[in-house]
Amino acid sequence: MASSADDVxxxxxxxxxxxxxxxxxxxxxxxxLFKTDYLE
Incomplete structure (x- = not known):
């Protein structure tokens, strides 16, 4: 149990x-995308 608890x-x-x-x-x-739209 301890090992699986450590894995979480x-x-x-x-x-x-x-x-x-x-x-x-x-x-x-x-x-x-913003830069592209803004520059266009």
Missing amino acids: PLCLREAQKMQLTIDRLKNTANLN
């Missing part, structure tokens, strides 16, 4: 890192 926070941490990376990519993409 690690999985959550990895998921949070993935989510942060995805959010950053989305923000970059949105910024690029």
Whole structure:
């Protein structure tokens, strides 16, 4: 039980890192779209 309980926070941490990376990519993409629309 102890080992599986220890695994959960690690999985959550990895998921949070993935989510942060995805959010950053989305923000970059949105910024690029905004620049393109604005310049046109």
